[in-house]
Amino acid sequence: MINGIKPLDRSLRWGMVGGGGTSQIGYIHRSAALRDNTFTLLAGAFDIDAERGRTFGASLGVAGDRCYPDYQTLFQQEAERVDGIEAVSIATPNNTHFAICKAALEAGLHVVCEKPLCFTTAEAKELAALSEAKSKIIGVTYGYSGHQLIQQARSMIAEGLLGEIRIVNMSFSHGFHNEAVELANPSTRWRVDPKFVGPSYVLGDLATHPLFLAETMLPELKIKRLMCSRQSFVKTRAPLEDNAFVLMEYDNGAVGSLWCSAVNCGSMHGQKIRVIGSKASLEWWDEQPNQLRYEVQGEPVQILERGMGYLAPRALEEDRIGGGHPEGLFEAWSNLYRRFAVAMDASDRGDKALLENFWYPDVHAGVTGVQWVERCVESADAGATWVDFE
Structure with missing residues (x-):
């Protein structure tokens, strides 16, 4: 702790x-x-x-x-x-x-x-x-990857508790931009302007968050190819999308889907990730970040709570208060900045063993996110065709 x-x-x-x-x-x-x-x-x-x-x-x-x-x-x-x-x-x-x-x-x-x-x-x-x-x-x-239960999911998957990974279902779909709110809000306006955000809106702004959660939970799983369809429901945002669907195929035969949207009316955030294996499934929702659902076929659902002694050591080391007290996004970000500092210090000392x-x-996560958005735009603009990730 x-x-x-x-x-x-x-x-x-x-x-x-x-x-x-x-x-x-x-x-x-x-x-x-x-x-x-x-x-x-x-x-x-x-x-x-x-x-x-x-x-x-x-x-x-x-x-x-x-x-x-x-x-x-x-x-x-x-x-x-x-x-x-x-x-x-x-x-x-x-x-x-x-x-x-x-x-x-x-x-x-x-x-x-x-x-x-x-x-x-x-x-x-x-x-x-x-x-x-x-x-x-x-x-x-x-x-969001600074939330401790993301590491709990990573540990459980690595232990084989889910069995063979088959499906990864992701979403980040809120409703706060269901209308052209950018017309009256300068801090939102630049987010839907290609001059400032490049070739995408919600794919880059929202979707890369659950994509990185999947990368963190499943570090061995690599995307082979993907297909993307994107829409501009608020027409003034075109050519940038405010809604998109992405299908993915992974190198182990698993499949993935990701829905990102800024026009999901009534949704506060809608960021969820569900990992489905041959034995069990895990689900995490960022609006309830202190809980992780663990579902074994034929058994009652288990709700794993942040801060409890039954969790993996990696999921406990960054707690800032005992279980039952909610921790949120500020704590998650603090965990990341703490890690950034340790990595910077190790780099300055030449401690390659720690960094390995x-x-x-890290920068490689940043590269993957940029490449994923680039491939999604390529697929969508070609009429929602399958494109190789590499």
Whole structure:
């Protein structure tokens, strides 16, 4: 259990690009990074408006001379300081991720990046290669994977409790954009603009979350090919989709399906993953993240609760309070940031043994997400045809 003891003997000097006062996601980055004293926020380029960014940074307690007008100045001037930042989080619109991430790595910084890393597989692989060359990690904020019961599912599947994996059913389908809400909401508007988000909306924004949950639970399972159909029910969003269906075939003969939608009226979130084997099934729902359903054919359903002693050790080590008390997304993100810090420190120390067996949403997870969206768009635009994943 996490009890406030720092996992490292230091706090990493940390900065942010984006995540300013109008950001939807900036606060959870800061809350997660600062919770376990693994990072100290020292600098940032918080807003595209330099003055607004300086004012916001000052309100966070960041020194005025370390609130920069843009990321280029941030990286350049921090590199000249003996106490300059060691890591940076990127919480900006999607179209900027590649350039900022590349510049950060070239400046010798570790990176935590919002997904997607970029728009093309070629760009994602370039970032992966640069990360390796610079011995700097890239962490990707697939925040839901920080919930402990995802690791419980991973452990149970690895033990063979489900038998041969046959079906993986995934969804992330909310209803909050069933109308053109972006017309009155600037923070939503850029998410449906191809200039900012690239070739997809819900496939990249929503679907890659349960896709990574499946990757975490089933690390040995690889996608062979997929087929995608996508729709723009709010017509002003075309060519970007607000609803999509994806079918997948895996290398072991299993099949998968994923429904992502922003127009599922009445649904709060609708993110679920169900893994079905020859012996039993597991199901997790992010609106009830402290429970995992375990269903053995012919037996009563078992509800496994977070924080209980019958769980696997890996599912218990990141609890922050005992079972029965609910933990949520802020705790899940904190777990990821704690892991990002440990990975960054191990990389700086050259501890390859730790990194080989240390799980976190890394650059390769980011590459897979970009490639998956690229293949889905390719399939949908070709009339929902099957396409090879590799």
